[in-house]
Amino acid sequence: MALIAPPLSLYVHMPWCVKKCPYCDLNSHGLRDAPPPYADYIDVLLADLDADLADFGAALHDRPIVSVFFGGGTPSLFAPGLVARFLDGARARLPFADNAEITLETNPGTVEHGRFDGYLAAGVNRLSFGIQSFDDDKLKRLGRIHSAAEAEAAVKSAQDAGYTNLNLDLMYALPQQTLDGALADVARAVGLAPTHLSHYQLTLEPNTAFAANPPPLPDDDHAWSMQEACEAALAAAGYGQYEISAYARPGRRCTHNLNYWQFGDYLGIGAGAHGKVSGTATGQVHRRWKAKLPRAYLEAAGGPARIGGDGTVDAAExxxxxxxxxxxxxxxxxxxxxxxxxxxxxxxxxxxxxxxxxxxxxxxxxxxxxxxxxxxxxxxxxxxxxxx
Missing domain, CATH: 1.10.10 (Arc Repressor Mutant, subunit A)
Structure with a gap:
């Protein structure tokens, strides 16, 4: 049977963060003594995009980009001007849908984000805050470097800058967390009136500090009770659950993540980024991922060494x-x-x-x-x- 070209998104990976969290298994790298080469990285991102477009151009069929997602790491370590330079370059190379959703992940700590009005002017129309909890003790256990007060202040600052589309990330089943504690986190989040909430269970992932030294976590029954109670609280507050861990106000579902879940296509740009492109002419689904280490990715400068893996997905899979x-x-x-x-x-x-x-x-x-x-x-x- 013939493949039909699905919507197309763009994922951009920004690999640096201030400090690696003990639960994190993402391709993120804590800051060292010397600052990362942020401006050079933007140049290499655009070179990577050029190379992927040369390879996949025939399969893209001039499809417009419906969403862009800057993930990490902490993308908001990049100044608004650098984010604008990438988006301007991407728009010069690809058609963007008029209502394209453009999301930037940010953390609440003041050292981890630029001016929110600057990101808005750059073209970022959606922010996603990695808050995880509003309990200072739980934040400390998670290795986060912000406080609950800083989290609330950052969200309000973004709203004051003009943002009307915000996601807050929350975790539950945290070390020694109670049901009341999980519900209190949801209540604090709802009080900030975001348009979207991601609410997911803390799990011990391989090759993380928590996997090596597990903290005392609630058992499965208690975690399930937290999930059910928080789902009910979010529903009562007007947030509809549309995915296992995603809740949104009407009309505010995340376009980018929906495209993933509906098996859409996406170009993956940046260190360790993954992409998927459907070849309607070949009838095959192609996956590509990039070199994981930032240094190796930068040294490749858009050349063949930027590719960490490549190939079509077997029909059986x-x-x-x-x-x-x-x-x-x-x-x-x-x-x-x-x-x-x-x-x-x-x-x-x-x-x-x-x-x-x-x-x-x-x-x-x-x-x-x-x-x-x-x-x-x-x-x-x-x-x-x-x-x-």
Missing amino acids: LPFEYMLNALRLIDGVPMGDFAARTGLDPERLKAPLQDARRRGWLTDDAARLQTTAQGQRFLNDVIGLFLD
Whole structure:
């Protein structure tokens, strides 16, 4: 079956942060004595983009960019003028949708962000704050360098600068956290009136400081109680859950993340960035990721050494990859999207779909791929059914 070109996004990885958090398994690198070469990095990002466009140009079909996401690390370590230089360069190379969502991740500490009005003038129309908690003790345990008061002040500062589209990241099941503590964090976040909230459980990821020396975390039953209670509190405050860990005011769902979950395409620019491009002519899904270490990425300067890995996704792996994203959505996706985004016959899903529905993990709607409440709780098991 033929692949149909999905929406196209742009992910830009900014790898530096002030200090590496003990729970973080992302490609982030704490600041050393000498400041990072921020301006040089912008030049290399644009060279990387040029090289990817040369490689994938035929598959992009002049599709407009529907979203840009600056992730990290802490992208707001880059001054607004540098962010503007990248966006201006990207717009000169690619068409942008008129309503393109452009998100910049930022942390609340005053040393970690530039002037918010500067980012707004640069073209960034959405900010995502890595707050994690409003409890100073929990912030200290998480290795964060900001306080609850600084978090509130930073959000209000962004709103005063003119931002009307803000996401706040919160964690739950933190070291020795109680149910009341998790609900208090949600209440403080809601009080700031963001348009979007990401609320996810702290997990121990391999190769992190927390994995080597685990802190005392709530058990699974207590973590589930926190999740259920916080979901109810967010719903009562007007935030609709549309993904396992994402909640939004009406009309404020994150375009960029929705494109991931709906198996859309995205160019990945920057150290360690991952990308996905659908080849409608070849009928294949191509994945590419970049050299992980900032020094190696910078030295490649847009050349072949910038690529850390490259290749098409085997057809046998596509059902799992598709479900890994699509089944995170609370409302699911139309069944027809599977064939359009993978080029595969839906018959390949017949056996695992029957198994999932028999277990009560998926709804009985044959026209839609959608988990039940039980399926959401055991999502990893549901997705595992689609492994080759």
